[in-house]
Amino acid sequence: MKYLKPGIMIVRSLVLFTESRVRVVSLLLTALVVLFGATAVAAGGPSLLVTSQFDHTVKEYDGTTGAFIRNAATQVGDPLDAIIGADGNLLVSDGQQDAIKRFDWATGAYLGVFASAVSPGGMTISGGKVYVCQGNPPQIVRSFDAVTGADAGSFVPT
Secondary structure, X not given: OEEEEOOEEEEOXXXXXXXXXXXXXXXXXXXXXXXXXXXXXXXXXXXEEEEEOOOOEEEEEEOOOOOEXXXXXXXXXXXXXXXXXXXXXXXXEEOOOOEEEEEOOOOOOEEEEEEEOOOEEEEEEEOOEEEEEEOOOOOOEEEEEOOOOOEEXXXXXX
């Protein structure tokens, strides 16, 4: 789990591999409320974003009660991570289409491809850049301008 800005928390889906089946299980929201409730309440009533590979969405939950609020993004091929971008919209890494997609935060409408990356995974935003872990070779961390999505270089973590 990570905090992106006051009131927004991100939790990734947990994928369990059993024999030939892949099942996607969301982490228990109740446990998160118990573990992080005091921090969340102090932040002013957070939202919790959960990527779902099961139905190709990003779901928003009330970070205090765990109640489902809405699908913040739909029809994402393989949603692996989600963050709030510099413009306040939702950025979602799509492992199926090798893209970071942008969605309108208020409506969930697809706004287009923010940036392209090979097998994008986890993301974070800091210092005016969006950092994206690239899962398949070359396994690097890509950086993109947080406003324009322009490639700002990459590095190999050591």
